[in-house]
Amino acid sequence: MKHYILKVCLLTISILVIGGCASTPVYTSKSTINIKESPSPFVDQDSKILYWAQHDSKNLYLTLATSDPTSQRQILMQGISVWFDEAGRKREYLGFTYPAKDPHADGGRPPMNRGERQPMEDSRDNKEMARRLMQQFQSRISYIELHGFLEEGSFERLNYRLEKGPIKVDISMNKDGELLYKVKVPLTSIFTEEGGTNRLVSVGVEANFERGAKPSAPPSGGVQMGGGGPPGGGQGGQGGGRRPGQGGDDMDSSSGINFWFKVLL
Numbered sequence: 001m002k003h004y005i006l007k008v009c010l011l012t013i014s015i016l017v018i019g020g021c022a023s024t025p026v027y028t029s030k031s032t033i034n035i036k037e038s039p040s041p042f043v044d045q046d047s048k049i050l051y052w053a054q055h056d057s058k059n060l061y062l063t064l065a066t067s068d069p070t071s072q073r074q075i076l077m078q079g080i081s082v083w084f085d086e087a088g089r090k091r092e093y094l095g096f097t098y099p100a101k102d103p104h105a106d107g108g109r110p111p112m113n114r115g116e117r118q119p120m121e122d123s124r125d126n127k128e129m130a131r132r133l134m135q136q137f138q139s140r141i142s143y144i145e146l147h148g149f150l151e152e153g154s155f156e157r158l159n160y161r162l163e164k165g166p167i168k169v170d171i172s173m174n175k176d177g178e179l180l181y182k183v184k185v186p187l188t189s190i191f192t193e194e195g196g197t198n199r200l201v202s203v204g205v206e207a208n209f210e211r212g213a214k215p216s217a218p219p220s221g222g223v224q225m226g227g228g229g230p231p232g233g234g235q236g237g238q239g240g241g242r243r244p245g246q247g248g249d250d251m252d253s254s255s256g257i258n259f260w261f262k263v264l265l
Contacts (some may be wrong), residue, residue, distance in 0.1 A: 024090075024202070026262045029053040032061065039063075044259040047071050049205070053263045060190065060263065062203065064181040069126045072179045074207045074257055075171070076133045082183060083204035084190045090202055090260050094148040094190070097208050098169045100157060102141055127177035134173045144169065149189055187265075199265045207257040 027042055032054050039052040048068035054061045062082070066072060074080070076099070083095035142160040149166055150156065158165050168184040188194065190201055 024260055024262055026200075026264055027051070027053050028264045029055045029060070032056045041065070042261065044205075044257075044261075047205075047257040047259060049257065049259075051205075051261065053203075055187070055265050058187060060183075060185050060187055060201075060265070062183040062185075062263075064183075064205065065178055067126075067176070067178045069129060071257055072130050073133060075179060075181060076137045079208040080181070080257055081204075081206050081208050083202075083206075084185070085202040085204070086191050086199075088200050088202050088262060090204060092147075092204065093152060095204070096147065096149075096167050096169075097145040098142075098160065098167075099137065099171075100143040100145040100208070102143055103157065104141075130173060130177045130179065134171075134179075137171065197265070200262055201265070202260055202262050204260045205257060206259075 025042055030039060033056065039054060041050040041052045043050050047066070049064050049066045049071055051062065051064050053063075066075075079097055079099040079101070081092075081095055081097040083090075083092045085091045085094070144158050144160045144165060144167065146154075146156040146158065146165055146167065148154055156165070160169070166186055166189050170180075170182045172180050172182075174180065191199060
């Protein structure tokens with residue numbers, strides 16, 4: 001009887017643990033060595049951002065990709081923060097913000113609430129707006145803010161193009177107007193212990209909103225993305241489908257960037 005009760009208790013605990021973890025998708029990173037096929041992306045449905053991960057013996061490589069006009073504006077105009085938690089939780093103690101606010105700019109960048117939209121007629125206008133934002137980003141001084149990389153609670157702001165730091169970020173746009181945000185971070189910066197397999201790290205991605213800016217709900221019937229569509233599977237964190245711009249035109253613009261996922265190495 002005691003053994004039966006113990007088994008029931010263990011089963012109940014297992015169900016609770018699995019249920020609690022189910023809300024955060026787990027992406028299994030593939031080694032960059034001898035990869036025969038491209039990584040299969042997951043998608044965050046709210047921000048319309050696809051993401052995937054790869055790694056080698058020294059670094060973790062993250063890629064974010066989006067054709068969504070709202071998410072593109074948030075990334076290029078406000079920047080995003082990326083957080084790492086080796087405990088698999090959602091603690092914001094180690095991470096970076098890029099592009100970060102220029103401390104020397106007069107008045108800084110205009111505030112941009114989550115879900116803010118600008119009217120665009122069709123996909124051609126979206127692509128042209130994205131290209132203009134990309135040109136503006138490339139022409140201005142680029143800063144990166146580092147949180148917790150020197151020691152817990154530390155903060156650094158670096159001129160990204162002139163000062164070297166542990167994080168490498170590349171923002172580009174392909175010919176289809178898809179924004180690519182690629183991150184390279186040393187594994188030694190994330191994990192306190194070197195080596196090992198089946199290591200898990202939580203990754204958080206959020207828009208760098210101005211202090212005091214309150215998210216606004218997207219209006220009903222918003223902008224339609226010409227040619228945009230989420231990967232197959234329907235739910236955030238599901239992979240194995242289309243990239244943005246490959247079929248379907250019934251995807252509304254995103255409502256903001258704020259999501260977490262886990263990467264298994």
